[in-house]
Amino acid sequence: MSDNRQRRLLSYIQESIELIERRTRAGREAFLDDVDAQDAVLWRLQTLAEATNRLPPELKARHPAIPWRAIYGFRNIAAHGYMDLQIHRVWEIIDVYLPALKTVVEQELGRA
Numbered sequence: 001m002s003d004n005r006q007r008r009l010l011s012y013i014q015e016s017i018e019l020i021e022r023r024t025r026a027g028r029e030a031f032l033d034d035v036d037a038q039d040a041v042l043w044r045l046q047t048l049a050e051a052t053n054r055l056p057p058e059l060k061a062r063h064p065a066i067p068w069r070a071i072y073g074f075r076n077i078a079a080h081g082y083m084d085l086q087i088h089r090v091w092e093i094i095d096v097y098l099p100a101l102k103t104v105v106e107q108e109l110g111r112a
Helices: 003-024 028-033 035-053 057-061 068-080 087-111
Strands: none
Touching: 003 028, 003 035, 003 087, 028 035, 028 087, 035 068, 035 087, 068 087
């Protein structure tokens, strides 16, 4: 993978995280009550997950604490199992897992 393509993917992931943070800054209860915010966040999580799946294996290997397969697995759940999606679990992703991914993305963008 070219450095330019990797940088574009990382930048997209970073932008998506920033947009998710903006949509959820009012907190958990506000998010759980706002279907429009949920739709926007779910879309970004899906496309972010797709972008992480396209990152090179070497990059993922540098960050074994990130659950890369689970990120893409969520994409599949959101895209195909949407009727069974539990929105409070989405909040857990936002609150617990997204900050670690954000840190990794920032580190990787700083390497280039």
